[in-house]
Amino acid sequence: MAEAAEASSSGKKGLGGNAAARASGARDAAILMLAVGEEKAAIMFSHLDDYEIRDISREMANIGKVTAVEVEDVLNRFSDSIGGGSNGIMGGWKTTERFLMQVMDPNKVNDIMEEMRGPEGRTMWEKLSNVSEDILANYLKNEYPQTVAVIISRIKPAHAARVIATLPEDFAMEVMERILLMDNVSREVIETVEESLRNEFMRNLATKQKRDSHELMAEIFNSFDRANETKFLDLLESRSEDDAQKIRALMFTFEDLLKTDDMGIQAIMRDVEKDKLALCLKGSSDDLKAFFLKNMSERAAKILEEDMEAMGPVRVKDVDEAQGEVVILAKKLVDDGKIMIMSEGDDSEFI
Numbered sequence: 508m509a510e511a512a513e514a515s516s517s518g519k520k521g522l523g524g525n526a527a528a529r530a531s532g533a534r535d536a537a538i539l540m541l542a543v544g545e546e547k548a549a550i551m552f553s554h555l556d557d558y559e560i561r562d563i564s565r566e567m568a569n570i571g572k573v574t575a576v577e578v579e580d581v582l583n584r585f586s587d588s589i590g591g592g593s594n595g596i597m598g599g600w601k602t603t604e605r606f607l608m609q610v611m612d613p614n615k616v617n618d619i620m621e622e623m624r625g626p627e628g629r630t631m632w633e634k635l636s637n638v639s640e641d642i643l644a645n646y647l648k649n650e651y652p653q654t655v656a657v658i659i660s661r662i663k664p665a666h667a668a669r670v671i672a673t674l675p676e677d678f679a680m681e682v683m684e685r686i687l688l689m690d691n692v693s694r695e696v697i698e699t700v701e702e703s704l705r706n707e708f709m710r711n712l713a714t715k716q717k718r719d720s721h722e723l724m725a726e727i728f729n730s731f732d733r734a735n736e737t738k739f740l741d742l743l744e745s746r747s748e749d750d751a752q753k754i755r756a757l758m759f760t761f762e763d764l765l766k767t768d769d770m771g772i773q774a775i776m777r778d779v780e781k782d783k784l785a786l787c788l789k790g791s792s793d794d795l796k797a798f799f800l801k802n803m804s805e806r807a808a809k810i811l812e813e814d815m816e817a818m819g820p821v822r823v824k825d826v827d828e829a830q831g832e833v834v835i836l837a838k839k840l841v842d843d844g845k846i847m848i849m850s851e852g853d854d855s856e857f858i
Contacts, residue, residue: 533562533563533565533566534566534570535581536559536563536566537564537566537567537570538570538573538577538578539551539581540552540563540606541567541570542578545606546609548606548609549606549610552606552609552610552611553610557615557698558694558698560607560611561619564603564607564619567603604616607619631701631704631709632661632662635662636663640666640669640670640672640673641673644670644674647670648674648675648678652678652681652685653685654700654703655674656686656689657689657692659682660689660692661697721753721754721757722757725758728740728758729831729834730831732827732828740754759837759838759848761791761795761830761831761833761834762791763834764795764833764837764848765794765795765798767846767847768846768847769802771840771846771848772798772802774840774846775833775836775846776799776802776803778840779833781810781814783829783832784799784811784833785814786818786821786826787833788815789815789821789826790823790826790827790830791830800812
C-alpha cells in the first residue's frame, strides 16, 4: 500500500514535472488514503516525505465528497475492500488531521494544518505575498542575498517589486544580481528556506499580530446599537467586572471626540454633512455640543443650533447610526495620522 501511495504521488513529482499531473497524482493518493481508512493510511503516510504529505493532505482537506465511480476508477484494486458502496467517501479537515496524527508529531501536524487553513494563503509563498512589504523587507534585509533572491523569486512579481523597492539600495541590487544568475533551485534548498520562514518569521509574525481578545470585543461592542451595548456590558459586568472595565477602556464612542483637540474636531466637521452632525449632537452631552460649537463660526454655530431645535424628537436608533458613522470617520482619521485622540491619563506635551 505504501508503494501504491508513492506511485500515485512521487511518480509525478519534481520541480520540472507537469503541474497538472502532480495535482492529479496528489488527488489520487488522497482518495486512496480516504478509501483504505485511518489505520492503513497511517502506514502509508509513514513511508512518504514531508512535502508529499503536505500535497496529499491539502487534497484530502479540500476534496469534499468523492463519488463511488471515481473511487473505483482510481482505486479499482481496492473496490472489494470498500464494498463498491454508492455513497463514496468523504474527506475534510478533521478527517485529514486525524490521519496525520497517527504518524506525525502533533506540532508538525499543527504546522501543516495551519499552513493549509491559513487565511493569508494556502502555501508559504502565498502567505508571504500577503505580508506587508515593509515588514517582509525588514526581515529580509538581515538575510543572505542568495536566500533573499530565492524568496523574492517565488512570491508574486508585483509584491516582489514593492519589497525590493523597500530594501536598502545596495542590498536590493545584490539580490537582483543573484536572481539573474540563479539556476534551477533544488527542492531541498526550497524546503530549507520554507522551514526557516515558517519557524523564524511566520510564527513571530503570528505572535505579534495576535489580536487581544478585549480589543476584539471592544470593536464588537462599538458596533452594537446603544440599547444592546448597554445591555451586554451590564450583563458582562455582572459576570466579570474586570473584563467589562477593560472593554470599556478600549471602546471608542462618540463622546470620546472630547479627547481630541480643536484641529481634530475641525477635521471631522469638514467631512460630515451638516444635517448628520445636527442629528449626532442632538443625542450627545452638553460638553460635546459646546466643543463642536466653539470650533465653528458664530453664524454656522447658530444655524446648527437652529437645525437641532427644528428636528424635534428623534429616534435613538437614528442618532446611534449617525454617531456610529462619525466614529468610523474619526477612527480613519486617527489611523491616517490626521487627528489624535488622547487616552485617559495621557499627559504628553506637544510643540
